[in-house]
Amino acid sequence: MNIALRQLKVFVTVAQELTITAAAEKLFLSKPAVSMALSELEKQLDHKLFDRNNNRLLINEQGKRLLPLADELLARSQAIEQLFDQEGPVTGKLKIGSSDTVGNQVTPFLLRDFRLDSGHNDQSLYISNTAQICHMLGEFELDIGLVEGKVQQEDLVVQPWLGDEMVVACHPEHPLAKMKQLRLSDLEQSQWILREPGSGTREFFLSRISPRLELWHQAFELNNTEAIINCVAAGLGITCLSRRAAEHALNDGRLVLLELPLNMQRQYWLLYHKEKYQSPLLKLFIAFCQQWNLPQSTTAPN
Structure with a gap:
């Protein structure tokens, strides 16, 4: 058996991109060349590595067994190639x-x-x-x-x-900003500007704050923290985000913190x-x- 690094590179790229077309574009190869390399590898191993579903290739159990080993061999080969090209004790990307x-x-x-x-x-x-x-x-x-x-x-x-500290923030003229000794119940019916599903910031809000509210509304769902800050600064709602992310907007007075009786560490x-x-x-x-x-x-x- 004579498995080439080129074949393993094609296999790993197809596993990541899921289609021959996308893998070919990433590798700067033709689609027939990618298909041939993958076919040769599967023939040498005497195992299919992907399940075919229309134009998509879904890695199967045999492919999953090979993936970490192929990744390791490619990483080692890259380290060898760069061994004398980079100063310092370690090489690689x-x-x-x-x-x-x-x-x-x-x-x-x-x-x-x-x-x-x-x-x-x-x-x-x-x-x-x-x-x-x-x-x-x-x-x-x-x-x-x-x-x-x-x-x-x-x-x-x-x-x-x-460690990190989360905060709830709003526009300086928001009615909640005028209240002293806020309770969580004061946040009822509030309009929230939140990150998208899959975000750690949203997960914190959903696990730590929203279960303590009977009714809240999502005004906007955004995948960019700076856009959230600007929406809050425009008075469109309140938000929950990292103190680190909000620091500059707090310092320049666009946002203010709402102090709550709640552990906000994460x-x-x-x-x-x-x-x-x-x-x-x-x-x-x-x-x-x-x-x-x-x-x-x-x-x-x-």
Whole structure:
């Protein structure tokens, strides 16, 4: 048996993209070339790796067994190719996924410090909601995830990371802003501006706040934190979001906090696939994340 790295690259890409057409575009190959490479691999292994459903290819149990091994071999081959091209103790590209709040407010400063500490400068950062980051980790499209949402996915290692504080905020002229010693019942009938399903911020609201309200209304559902802040600043409703994300709008007076008798602490999480090959680079980054603390000043150096 003579399995080529090219075949494994095609297999992993098809598993991620789900169609021959999308895989061919990503690999800059023709569709016949992708189909042939995949067919040759399945013939050599004497096993089908995908179930065909119209034009979509859904990875089957045999394919799922192969995926982490193929991912490891490709990662090792990439490390060999880059061994003499990069200065410093570790080589390779690190693919990081972050949910919205972590990705915008925390991960850039983590990467700044990691680069200074390790001398490694080849990282990519993908920002989406927690559900999408978990999906991409499961498909081996990312090496590591840093998220704020609660995760229950059996194929992922889930480790507590940093702490965070959530806040409820509104426009300074909102009627709730005029009230002293707010009770949760004062939030009844309020119009809320919330993140989309799959977001850790929305999950916090649905698990911690909404069960304590008899009636609340969703005015808007948005997948961008800054858009939520602007809608609240325009007086369109109130919101629940991370203090880190709201800090600039609180400082410039566009938003004010509503102090509530409720524990608003939450956890950030560090995620990676249980079967993910941990290269020296990935091990180094995980260890760095575990000992890192967000600096008090999160401003980039001049």
